[in-house]
Amino acid sequence: MSYFNQTIDDITKAQVSKGKQKACRQVYDAFSTPVYNLAYKMLQNRDDAFDVMQNAFITAFQKVSQWSGDVAFGFWLRKITINQCLDLIKKNHQQLTVESPEKARDIGGINYDMQHDANYLLSQLPPISRSILWLYEVEGLTHQEIADLYQMSSSFSKSQLSRSKQLLREWLQNQEERNEHKL
Numbered sequence: 001m002s003y004f005n006q007t008i009d010d011i012t013k014a015q016v017s018k019g020k021q022k023a024c025r026q027v028y029d030a031f032s033t034p035v036y037n038l039a040y041k042m043l044q045n046r047d048d049a050f051d052v053m054q055n056a057f058i059t060a061f062q063k064v065s066q067w068s069g070d071v072a073f074g075f076w077l078r079k080i081t082i083n084q085c086l087d088l089i090k091k092n093h094q095q096l097t098v099e100s101p102e103k104a105r106d107i108g109g110i111n112y113d114m115q116h117d118a119n120y121l122l123s124q125l126p127p128i129s130r131s132i133l134w135l136y137e138v139e140g141l142t143h144q145e146i147a148d149l150y151q152m153s154s155s156f157s158k159s160q161l162s163r164s165k166q167l168l169r170e171w172l173q174n175q176e177e178r179n180e181h182k183l
Contacts, residue, residue, distance in 0.1 A: 003031070003033070004031075004074035006031070007073040008027060008030075012026065013073075016061055016064045019061070027057075031074060032053065032057075034078075038081050038134075039081055042085040042127075052081060052084045052085055056081040059084070060077050082135065082139075083149065085131060124168070125164055125168070128150075129160050129163050132157055132160040133161060133165070135149075136157070137161075143157040
């Protein structure tokens, strides 16, 4: 079940539209983690993900009266978040900065090798390919929905998804071959 499947009631909506801090905090607490996680998976940068999360909530609070209620509030907020991520990706013509993934991290005394971390694998992809892979495979958007977000054809989404998967396969195959040569 998606965290974005949650909604808010009419009273909370009315209070948020009036800028009532308690209602805004309630909505923020309910949705901040899934919004941040979505932004991070698409952008692979903590600072950018945090900025997108904050901007998504500001936009949602300012435009909550435009939410029709036809879909869950979470899905409406998810679309705002995706659009803000895509705007940032488009704004940055080159690949977004990724926090030095080559280095192993020490987590609680355990040496954590990021070679097999999904975040690291995602960070190897160009931003547009990464975002389309995430939107299709994890968020469950259709090719047409993704194409609409990018204002492109559905074949654009399909080819980017195929490209993403091919790049990941090649990267994993190269890693496997390097590991075999070490033995």
